[in-house]
Amino acid sequence: MKIDFSKVxxxxxxxxxxxxxxxxxxxxxxIYSRAADVALSDLGKxxxxxxxxxxxxxxxxxxxxxxxxxPLVYPVKKALFDLLIEKENGTKKTKTNx
Numbered sequence: 785m786k787i788d789f790s791k792v793x794x795x796x797x798x799x800x801x802x803x804x805x806x807x808x809x810x811x812x813x814x815i816y817s818r819a820a821d822v823a824l825s826d827l828g829k830x831x832x833x834x835x836x837x838x839x840x841x842x843x844x845x846x847x848x849x850x851x852x853x854x855p856l857v858y859p860v861k862k863a864l865f866d867l868l869i870e871k872e873n874g875t876k877k878t879k880t881n882x
Contacts (some may be wrong), residue, residue, distance in 0.1 A: 785871045790835030794863040802863075808835035811864070818850055844868055 812832025
């Protein structure tokens with residue numbers, strides 16, 4: 785399943801519209817520097833350089849654990865979790881379908 789980490793909608797404020805944020809470099813570096821194995825490290829490099837990656841289902845759980853333990857603020861974590869869960873479940877979430 786393909787995930788585009790260069791186009792992530794983040795609900796940065798309570799009432800405002802979600803912001804479209806490019807997380808490929810920040811997330812790629814975070815994953816690469818904290819990866820526990822080669823597969824996750826390689827995923828970090830792919831996210832950093834490509835933004836759009838073919839996400840193996842076997843890496844979704846380790847990636848969510850890594851994001852959960854990271855210093856990212858809650859709105860960013862939630863946006864990334866929603867993106868991963870959306871792809872895992874095969875649903876489409878738009879910025880208006882929060």
